[in-house]
Amino acid sequence: MAGVSHWWNSKSRPAQWGYMVPVVIFLLALPVLNPPIITTEPYTDFPIALFNAAVFALIAIGLNVVIGQAGLLDLGYVGFFAIGAYTAALLSSPDSELGVRYPWLVIVPIAMVVTMISGVILGTPTLRLRGDYLAIVTLGFGEIVRLLADNVDPLRGNRGFQNIARPGGDFPDGTPIFSQTDALGFYWLAVMIIVIVLLFMGNLERSRVGRAWIAVREDEDAAELSGVPTYRFKIWAFAIGAAVGGLSGTLFAAQVGYVNNQRFDITTSTLYLAAVVLGGQGNKVGVILGAFLVSYIPDRFQFEPTYRFLIFGVALIVLMIFRPQGLLGMRQHLLANGRQAYQKLFGAGTAVAPSGLTASSKARGDLSETVPDDHAGTSPRGGGE
Amino acid sequence: MSEPSSTDTSLDTPPSEEGLLESLEHMDAAERAEHDAAVSASVAPDREISVAKGETLLAVDGLTVRFGGLTALDDVSFDVRRGEILGLIGPNGAGKTTCFNIMTGVYRPTSGDIRLEGVSLARMKRYKIIQTGVARTFQNIRLFGAMTALENVVVGADARHRTSVPGALLRLPRHRREEREAVEKAMALLEFVGIADRAADKATALPYGYQRRLEIARALATQPKLLCLDEPAAGFSASEKDGLSELILKIRDDGYTVVIVEHDMRVVLGVTDRLVVLDFGRKIADGIPDEVRRDPAVVSAYLGGDLDEESDQ
Numbered sequence: 036m037a038g039v040s041h042w043w044n045s046k047s048r049p050a051q052w053g054y055m056v057p058v059v060i061f062l063l064a065l066p067v068l069n070p071p072i073i074t075t076e077p078y079t080d081f082p083i084a085l086f087n088a089a090v091f092a093l094i095a096i097g098l099n100v101v102i103g104q105a106g107l108l109d110l111g112y113v114g115f116f117a118i119g120a121y122t123a124a125l126l127s128s129p130d131s132e133l134g135v136r137y138p139w140l141v142i143v144p145i146a147m148v149v150t151m152i153s154g155v156i157l158g159t160p161t162l163r164l165r166g167d168y169l170a171i172v173t174l175g176f177g178e179i180v181r182l183l184a185d186n187v188d189p190l191r192g193n194r195g196f197q198n199i200a201r202p203g204g205d206f207p208d209g210t211p212i213f214s215q216t217d218a219l220g221f222y223w224l225a226v227m228i229i230v231i232v233l234l235f236m237g238n239l240e241r242s243r244v245g246r247a248w249i250a251v252r253e254d255e256d257a258a259e260l261s262g263v264p265t266y267r268f269k270i271w272a273f274a275i276g277a278a279v280g281g282l283s284g285t286l287f288a289a290q291v292g293y294v295n296n297q298r299f300d301i302t303t304s305t306l307y308l309a310a311v312v313l314g315g316q317g318n319k320v321g322v323i324l325g326a327f328l329v330s331y332i333p334d335r336f337q338f339e340p341t342y343r344f345l346i347f348g349v350a351l352i353v354l355m356i357f358r359p360q361g362l363l364g365m366r367q368h369l370l371a372n373g374r375q376a377y378q379k380l381f382g383a384g385t386a387v388a389p390s391g392l393t394a395s396s397k398a399r400g401d402l403s404e405t406v407p408d409d410h411a412g413t414s415p416r417g418g419g420e
Numbered sequence: 421m422s423e424p425s426s427t428d429t430s431l432d433t434p435p436s437e438e439g440l441l442e443s444l445e446h447m448d449a450a451e452r453a454e455h456d457a458a459v460s461a462s463v464a465p466d467r468e469i470s471v472a473k474g475e476t477l478l479a480v481d482g483l484t485v486r487f488g489g490l491t492a493l494d495d496v497s498f499d500v501r502r503g504e505i506l507g508l509i510g511p512n513g514a515g516k517t518t519c520f521n522i523m524t525g526v527y528r529p530t531s532g533d534i535r536l537e538g539v540s541l542a543r544m545k546r547y548k549i550i551q552t553g554v555a556r557t558f559q560n561i562r563l564f565g566a567m568t569a570l571e572n573v574v575v576g577a578d579a580r581h582r583t584s585v586p587g588a589l590l591r592l593p594r595h596r597r598e599e600r601e602a603v604e605k606a607m608a609l610l611e612f613v614g615i616a617d618r619a620a621d622k623a624t625a626l627p628y629g630y631q632r633r634l635e636i637a638r639a640l641a642t643q644p645k646l647l648c649l650d651e652p653a654a655g656f657s658a659s660e661k662d663g664l665s666e667l668i669l670k671i672r673d674d675g676y677t678v679v680i681v682e683h684d685m686r687v688v689l690g691v692t693d694r695l696v697v698l699d700f701g702r703k704i705a706d707g708i709p710d711e712v713r714r715d716p717a718v719v720s721a722y723l724g725g726d727l728d729e730e731s732d733q
Contacts, residue, residue: 235589238588238589238590238591239585239588239589241588241599242583242587242588242595242599243578243581243583243584243588243595243598244583244584244585244588245588246567246571246574246575246578247575247578249564249566249567250564250567250575252566253563253564253565253566253567254562254563254564256526256562257558257562257563257564258564258575259546259547260524260525260526260546260550260556260558261550261555261575261576261579261638261639261642262547262550262551262555262575262576262578262579262580262642263547263575263578263579264545264547265547271584271585275585317566365566367566369567369568369571369574370570370571370574370599370603371591371595371596371599371600371603372431372599372600372603373568373570373571373603375431375435375603376429376431376570376603376604376606376607376619377570377619377620378435378439379429379431379435379439379440379607380439380440380441380607380616380619380620381439381440381441381442381619381620382435382436382437382438382439382442383434383435383436383437383439
């Protein structure tokens with residue numbers, strides 16, 4: 036494990052993206068290959084299961100910004116997902132009282148802005164709170180959104196909205212790429228959106244913004260006394276996390292084509308949180324893995340309807356016993372020029388990982404009091420080994 | 421700000437095969453001196469020590485702080501002059517750390533004011549105080565444990581940066597320039613405080629003495645006019661204390677002004693240009709170390725113990 040991450044960290048960022056190309060191609064081909072054992076069929080359509088997992092992964096990436104990076108415990112994240120889905124519904128369903136039918140591509144930026152604003156509205160009063168208090172307020176936010184969907188008349192409660200806009204386009208044989216019955220096109224779209232979002236998240240992480248978030252997570256007072264405008268960057272974390280949540284909401288609404296008040300309860304928020312914790316807070320690849328498992332396991336064991344959630348629960352517990360820090364440990368690259376800088380100091384040949392696996396520090400081991408661990412969880416909530 | 425420096429930490433030149441740190445080991449004296457000068461220039465790019473030395477930098481004016489019924493500071497006034505090392509001493513509970521906390525915005529004064537170059541810090545947001553020019557270290561080390569040493573220092577340098585989310589998201593030119601400058605500066609700072617050999621290690625993995633020095637580097641990265649060191653020698657061995665004193669003097673000589681709270685009298689008397697003594701929240705003495713240590717009020721405040729005696733402990 037350490038060897039793999041060492042090798043990976045010695046590659047430049049463009050090279051890492053280069054290595055990702057075959058992985059992404061494999062992921063895109065996965066529903067077509069429909070490999071035995073892995074497939075969820077015949078009980079659940081495999082492309083749909085994969086699409087749901089991809090939406091879950093996108094949500095986990097957004098929630099990871101808030102929880103994994105900025106260290107803000109948000110238990111109402113489903114609220115943003117719901118706002119994204121309902122924005123799509125209101126702007127395109129014939130059931131909507133707004134009476135407009137915007138195309139999906141127009142809806143996406145609008146929904147992201149709306150959720151972003153709702154993130155700022157939630158964050159402005161609440162981000163002065165810390166820890167448990169923040170968790171409770173966000174929990175309340177998620178419930179408020181759900182209750183609004185239940186009770187506000189124009190949001191149609193349980194009746195919901197039909198015929199929500201989906202992206203256009205046809206395969207050469209004339210069947211639509213994006214349809215409710217065949218999720219293949221939607222799955223491909225979701226994977227591409229994840230790639231783009233990951234690219235932007237990587238940019239943020241290797242910047243003042245990413246450093247500010249980690250600093251807030253590690254020690255908020257020290258961050259502020261080192262010149263980090265903590266409040267502003269916490270709001271940004273909420274806003275960006277919310278925007279990604281809204282994006283996933285519109286993607287989900289488009290594929291299902293139908294939104295009502297049934298999917299946005301506290302259990303869903305908890306599953307999002309489970310995906311992030313399971314995969315590894317603060318590790319983008321980790322939370323994607325976590326989201327995949329949380330979404331995939333119940334689908335895979337659908338043939339055993341009585342016990343599938345038991346299997347799911349046992350799997351979660353076993354994972355948390357053996358990997359309390361998540362499948363992949365916290366890991367971040369916080370400098371745009373980090374690799375260059377470390378190579379400047381320790382020599383062009385050294386492969387330098389942010390964990391401190393440098394040739395030089397090993398050679399100077401006499402100074403070392405603690406052996407730096409590759410995945411040492413160091414935050415109060417990070418969970419060490 | 422400073423033009424791309426010609427220091428060895430510049431990222432414009434490709435890394436050498438052996439790396440900067442190893443090449444330092446077999447430099448001759450002249451090359452080494454040149455290198456150190458370049459590092460110093462990068463650490464303190466705009467020092468104007470000869471011009472402004474001696475004028476008032478920070479004015480503490482009638483500072484009173486009450487926590488409920490407890491008066492932690494009672495009408496304390498003193499000046500910090502540009503280019504000096506001021507020692508803030510006193511027995512436990514005298515109000516030294518409270519004074520520090522007011523200077524850096526952790527607490528708000530009940531009355532009185534505190535001004536840096538005439539600008540009041542008393543009601544300013546904490547991160548603004550840093551930008552105005554007061555940086556600090558902590559009595560109990562508070563680094564960002566999951567970050568590398570280099571990243572910790574870059575967080576300090578970020579205090580001077582203007583890039584926010586849009587710039588970082590799209591990697592705009594200003595963001596790229598700030599990133600590069602910050603890393604170069606942070607590398608120079610790590611070398612300046614003497615811990616560059618562990619730049620890539622997580623802060624929690626560093627030895628204790630390195631962590632203390634890393635805090636100083638992070639504070640210096642914010643380009644402070646005034647550096648506040650809160651018990652920097654706590655937990656140090658005698659030889660580490662000497663090394664620290666040397667570093668503090670070097671920081672002063674590079675044009676920074678330093679306020680230091682410290683219990684260890686050998687460090688205090690070794691580095692300070694002036695002392696302010698607090699006792700039960702009141703200022704009882706203010707002057708050059710030689711005068712202050714003979715001041716009867718100071719001697720009695722230290723329970724009859726002589727300052728020299730304490731230094732032997």
